[in-house]
Amino acid sequence: MKRMRPAVAVKVRPEGQPDMDQNRSTCLPDSNASLSLERARAHVASLQHELFAIEQTLLDGRALTRALSGRRWVYVGGRPSINAVLCALVESAGGEFLHHAGTIDDDGRAQGLEALLSGAYRVLCPLDLIDPDSLVALRRLCARHRAPWSALRSSSVTSFIAGVLRARPARPCGVVPASHGCLRHG
Secondary structure, X not given: OOOOOOOOOOOOOOOOOOXXXXXXXXXXXXXXHHHHHHHHHHHHHHHHXXXXXXXXXXXXXXXXXXXXXXXXXXXEOOOHHHHHHHHHHXXXXXXXXXXXXXXXXXXXXXXXXXXXXXXXXXXXXXXXXXXXXXXXXXXXXXXXXXXXXXXXXXXXXXXXXXXXXXXXXXXXXXXXXXXXXXXXXX
């Protein structure tokens, strides 16, 4: 039996080893590998944050209700089946859930979103289901209307809960933190 050569040559090298530039005989860092590693680390950090938010919700059963209650949440994009769950979650906690499909362009859909932004406590947008142009338009609209917004890792319920818990104020309104400096010298 005759041994066949592979149709495509594949260069295999140990991870982290730089690529040699054939023309200049110098070592160049593999920017794709370092970029992939950075993205993977950011993804892991995001997942850890979401896990912490779910643990916090499970340990303090009222944390999510306190964060949602009495506030208008505008959600841009997402999946219809999950959006219904998010709406029920927010409304059962005494909040208001407003949804926009996520396609923002010049044919009047941006005007519908502008109406939703007035009085919004926070605009949440999952990054997995929105096109880049609509995301840029959303950021501009939020800046113009001074509506705070947060990008979510995905359209999952877990990402939504993490975004809600991240959006709530760290301390109740009107409470001034204690000074840790010297009262005389500052």
